[in-house]
Amino acid sequence: MPQTSLPPSLHDALVQILGPSGVLTNPADTEAFCVDWRALYHGHCAAVLRPANTEECAKAVALCHAHNVPMVPQGGNTSMVGGATPDSSGRAVVISTTRMNQIHTIDHADLTMTVDAGVTLKAAQDAASAQGLLLPLSISSEGSADIGGILATNAGGNNTVRYGNARELALGLQAVLPDGNVLNLMRKLRKDNTGYALRQLLVGSEGTLGIITQAVIQLQPAPRSRETALCAVENPQGALNLFAAFRKQDPSAIHAFEFMSGTSMALVNGLIDGATLPLEAPAPAYVLVELASPRADDSLRSLMEDVLGSALEDGLVTDAVLAESESQRQSLWMIREEHAEAQKRAGASVKNDVSVPLAAIPEFIEAATKACEALIPGIRVAPFGHIGDGNIHFNLVQPEGADPAAFLAQDHAMMDTVAEIVRKLGGSFSAEHGVGQLKTYMMPSWRGGAELQAMRRIKAALDPQDLMNPGKVLPPAQA
Amino acid sequence: MPQTSLPPSLHDALVQILGPSGVLTNPADTEAFCVDWRALYHGHCAAVLRPANTEECAKAVALCHAHNVPMVPQGGNTSMVGGATPDSSGRAVVISTTRMNQIHTIDHADLTMTVDAGVTLKAAQDAASAQGLLLPLSISSEGSADIGGILATNAGGNNTVRYGNARELALGLQAVLPDGNVLNLMRKLRKDNTGYALRQLLVGSEGTLGIITQAVIQLQPAPRSRETALCAVENPQGALNLFAAFRKQDPSAIHAFEFMSGTSMALVNGLIDGATLPLEAPAPAYVLVELASPRADDSLRSLMEDVLGSALEDGLVTDAVLAESESQRQSLWMIREEHAEAQKRAGASVKNDVSVPLAAIPEFIEAATKACEALIPGIRVAPFGHIGDGNIHFNLVQPEGADPAAFLAQDHAMMDTVAEIVRKLGGSFSAEHGVGQLKTYMMPSWRGGAELQAMRRIKAALDPQDLMNPGKVLPPAQA
Numbered sequence: 028m029p030q031t032s033l034p035p036s037l038h039d040a041l042v043q044i045l046g047p048s049g050v051l052t053n054p055a056d057t058e059a060f061c062v063d064w065r066a067l068y069h070g071h072c073a074a075v076l077r078p079a080n081t082e083e084c085a086k087a088v089a090l091c092h093a094h095n096v097p098m099v100p101q102g103g104n105t106s107m108v109g110g111a112t113p114d115s116s117g118r119a120v121v122i123s124t125t126r127m128n129q130i131h132t133i134d135h136a137d138l139t140m141t142v143d144a145g146v147t148l149k150a151a152q153d154a155a156s157a158q159g160l161l162l163p164l165s166i167s168s169e170g171s172a173d174i175g176g177i178l179a180t181n182a183g184g185n186n187t188v189r190y191g192n193a194r195e196l197a198l199g200l201q202a203v204l205p206d207g208n209v210l211n212l213m214r215k216l217r218k219d220n221t222g223y224a225l226r227q228l229l230v231g232s233e234g235t236l237g238i239i240t241q242a243v244i245q246l247q248p249a250p251r252s253r254e255t256a257l258c259a260v261e262n263p264q265g266a267l268n269l270f271a272a273f274r275k276q277d278p279s280a281i282h283a284f285e286f287m288s289g290t291s292m293a294l295v296n297g298l299i300d301g302a303t304l305p306l307e308a309p310a311p312a313y314v315l316v317e318l319a320s321p322r323a324d325d326s327l328r329s330l331m332e333d334v335l336g337s338a339l340e341d342g343l344v345t346d347a348v349l350a351e352s353e354s355q356r357q358s359l360w361m362i363r364e365e366h367a368e369a370q371k372r373a374g375a376s377v378k379n380d381v382s383v384p385l386a387a388i389p390e391f392i393e394a395a396t397k398a399c400e401a402l403i404p405g406i407r408v409a410p411f412g413h414i415g416d417g418n419i420h421f422n423l424v425q426p427e428g429a430d431p432a433a434f435l436a437q438d439h440a441m442m443d444t445v446a447e448i449v450r451k452l453g454g455s456f457s458a459e460h461g462v463g464q465l466k467t468y469m470m471p472s473w474r475g476g477a478e479l480q481a482m483r484r485i486k487a488a489l490d491p492q493d494l495m496n497p498g499k500v501l502p503p504a505q506a
Numbered sequence: 507m508p509q510t511s512l513p514p515s516l517h518d519a520l521v522q523i524l525g526p527s528g529v530l531t532n533p534a535d536t537e538a539f540c541v542d543w544r545a546l547y548h549g550h551c552a553a554v555l556r557p558a559n560t561e562e563c564a565k566a567v568a569l570c571h572a573h574n575v576p577m578v579p580q581g582g583n584t585s586m587v588g589g590a591t592p593d594s595s596g597r598a599v600v601i602s603t604t605r606m607n608q609i610h611t612i613d614h615a616d617l618t619m620t621v622d623a624g625v626t627l628k629a630a631q632d633a634a635s636a637q638g639l640l641l642p643l644s645i646s647s648e649g650s651a652d653i654g655g656i657l658a659t660n661a662g663g664n665n666t667v668r669y670g671n672a673r674e675l676a677l678g679l680q681a682v683l684p685d686g687n688v689l690n691l692m693r694k695l696r697k698d699n700t701g702y703a704l705r706q707l708l709v710g711s712e713g714t715l716g717i718i719t720q721a722v723i724q725l726q727p728a729p730r731s732r733e734t735a736l737c738a739v740e741n742p743q744g745a746l747n748l749f750a751a752f753r754k755q756d757p758s759a760i761h762a763f764e765f766m767s768g769t770s771m772a773l774v775n776g777l778i779d780g781a782t783l784p785l786e787a788p789a790p791a792y793v794l795v796e797l798a799s800p801r802a803d804d805s806l807r808s809l810m811e812d813v814l815g816s817a818l819e820d821g822l823v824t825d826a827v828l829a830e831s832e833s834q835r836q837s838l839w840m841i842r843e844e845h846a847e848a849q850k851r852a853g854a855s856v857k858n859d860v861s862v863p864l865a866a867i868p869e870f871i872e873a874a875t876k877a878c879e880a881l882i883p884g885i886r887v888a889p890f891g892h893i894g895d896g897n898i899h900f901n902l903v904q905p906e907g908a909d910p911a912a913f914l915a916q917d918h919a920m921m922d923t924v925a926e927i928v929r930k931l932g933g934s935f936s937a938e939h940g941v942g943q944l945k946t947y948m949m950p951s952w953r954g955g956a957e958l959q960a961m962r963r964i965k966a967a968l969d970p971q972d973l974m975n976p977g978k979v980l981p982p983a984q985a
Contacts, residue, residue: 137865382696453694488964
């Protein structure tokens with residue numbers, strides 16, 4: 028007797044389609060699918076369904092649709108905003124993409140990979156790399172996050188500055204719609220003006236319009252030269268000026284352009300083993316810049332030296348170190364990648380994944396820093412992030428020695444303080460992480476009026492019974 | 507007394523909003539708006555409305571919506587598929603964007619231009635260029651086509667291979683929805699994951715979901731070096747191999763990669779003054795490749811010479827000429843740009859704007875050539891186009907001395923013959939030109955099932971009265 032609230036006939040029909048291992052109902056098996064990795068949300072589900080391919084997925088969705096059962100698509104379960112966690116009612120099924128995990132083809136003429144939704148980003152990157160190609164999307168959760176998830180959430184990361192978000196990389200797509208029909212957009216075409224942009228709409232809809240089951244991903248030739256430097260600058264404006272200097276020479280060479288505040292860097296240097304600052308002295312702010320190109324000549328090295336040389340001469344950059352080997356390069360990247368971990372070790376922290384227009388970054392950082400310091404004396408304002416995209420992780424670390432719980436009790440005050448400054452500067456309250464369930468409450472005031480109305484109409488048109496990932500992205504309609 | 511079928515109260519209210527010169531009803535004034543530039547469609551309208559800004563446009567649309575009057579948005583009236591021409595009923599108003607023609611700002615930090623829909627693409631390019639920037643979209647109708655039109659149709663052109671279609675360039679957007687509400691998405695953010703991709707959906711919807719009135723366009727630094735070469739190759743596969751050789755070195759250097767068949771080139775050389783082939787002898791096929799970079803050093807020249815040197819050595823390229831001056835460069839581009847004109851002078855012709863995956867291009871060209879030659883003995887199969895995007899203008903020129911009308915009477919047989927081969931190869935029946943009214947009949951068999959159903963549902967959700975550009979993109983629903 029399965030432990031599930033599903034009607035027995037539906038349960039049996041699902042087992043018929045998916046096989047016994049494709050339908051999990053034992054709480055010991057399903058629990059991990061009902062909690063997000065940050066453990067912010069603890070839900071329940073009637074079952075976890077694990078289709079092995081699009082056809083199985085479509086049949087399972089059609090059955091759930093016919094029985095009015097809500098469905099929560101889930102990839103690697105790495106959402107930052109509770110986007111893949113069921114609610115607490117236990118009515119929904121989680122539909123996991125993990126068993127759809129074939130890499131079908133890598134096409135060297137078109138530079139594409141045809142891949143199932145459940146393949147992890149890391150596995151897809153490795154498969155491309157093994158054939159001398161680059162899958163140009165990189166995020167810190169890439170070992171778990173899967174292709175379906177990164178497309179559903181329009182993931183960003185370090186290389187967006189050069190290659191765009193996940194949406195720009197999806198040349199083709201297949202998705203199971205809320206009624207179980209399969210939307211087959213698995214085309215490999217760079218130009219195709221034959222109707223509405225359904226592919227682009229599905230990407231970033233966070234599983235509320237359908238379940239992405241397969242994709243054609245645009246690849247690139249693998250870089251054969253790479254130059255990486257860590258630079259000290261006076262302030263965020265200095266970082267932006269340096270970005271403009273590189274961009275003026277060759278925007279397509281810039282594979283990553285990352286900002287780190289002095290406060291955040293000091294935490295890394297103090298709390299992470301081996302993360303010593305490889306510069307003469309601490310600075311107010313830092314940039315990690317990586318140039319890359321498939322060209323094997325030395326033009327990238329000249330570009331790096333020319334721009335940094337001028338910047339040092341002009342005082343724009345006060346100190347810099349160039350990676351002279353792959354291990355030095357990895358050390359520089361380690362320093363960048365340990366910011367989240369260092370902040371965690373420093374105590375409680377509040378994350379703000381925001382973006383503003385590039386021109387507004389200095390004003391944003393200055394104003395938001397002042398406002399947060401006024402709100403909580405001793406707070407450690409520790410921003411870092413993808414400054415080349417206007418995307419700052421404006422993270423706030425508790426005062427030294429303060430009570431973590433007391434600090435976190437003010438999280439909404441801090442988030443709202445930051446958000447209001449972002450709003451005034453024409454920014455976004457969620458640059459990369461999406462809306463999920465964590466941020467639906469912000470949608471009416473930020474994306475209200477005609478915009479939210481259009482989203483609601485599209486949702487109702489494609490999912491009139493509100494069965495696909497209900498409660499995500501769109502807040503409940505006001506009565 | 508205005509000559510219009512509009513109710514007098516509506517007419518007066520529109521004049522109140524738009525001013526007397528904003529409402530044209532005299533047939534002498536409106537006629538030009540009712541015929542497409544290819545003169546394939548001759549429609550009628552109740553009036554031409556010419557709002558001067560978004561607010562006026564929104565008020566006018568709300569009024570038409572309240573009176574159930576169909577609306578046909580029109581930019582530069584350069585559609586290849588009758589996308590901006592009203593039907594013959596005379597019920598619709600044409601809403602022209604031409605008076606919304608301000609360039610608001612060019613932002614050097616964000617590299618963006620904020621621009622009204624009615625600014626011509628050429629004027630926008632020139633404004634960017636005057637400030638050392640590049641608006642990286644170029645199409646042959648750019649002197650007339652406007653920003654609203656290129657976004658509504660997701661225009662492509664010569665530089666898509668490097669920068670993508672119009673959709674990829676639109677960072678922000680403002681549109682008037684069918685009910686007169688304004689959708690304000692005028693953000694300047696590279697990362698913003700806060701809900702559905704409405705901007706991407708509006709782009710390419712060909713005016714059926716709303717009227718684009720303003721946009722934020724992503725610019726690039728202007729190129730400071732450029733290398734252009736015309737190359738003779740043995741066949742389409744040779745052209746593709748050359749493309750792969752450049753792409754392997756540096757895909758971002760390739761600003762254009764154009765294919766010309768020997769047949770089409772021979773027409774240009776024979777019928778266009780000054781378009782002499784600058785190579786030793788005619789060849790079966792040609793490539794025009796342009797590399798460009800904002801870098802001022804000589805690395806682009808080395809790249810061009812290295813790749814062409816190897817290709818000549820290997821026999822991949824049989825002859826090549828490099829432009830040594832700007833005037834030589836323009837001569838090479840003139841040869842490419844005169845293909846449409848040369849075909850026109852050669853008699854009647856049928857245009858097929860198709861795309862296939864890159865790997866399928868040789869098979870496509872070979873199979874479609876044979877099939878068309880079998881259909882009409884003596885036909886001159888004269889393909890050319892954006893081979894780097896998989897986009898071939900597979901044009902068919904009448905046999906020498908044949909009767910043009912008799913040739914054109916077989917246009918559907920020719921188009922269907924080509925289309926069936928495209929379909930088998932996973933291609934698209936409209937790569938750049940869109941669907942408009944010319945190709946709606948192809949939608950059910952090419953984009954039918956769940957895809958067309960999803961499009962219809964979205965259309966009904968945003969325009970339940972079917973007032974916005976009715977009869978375009980979506981074919982009439984079957985009774």
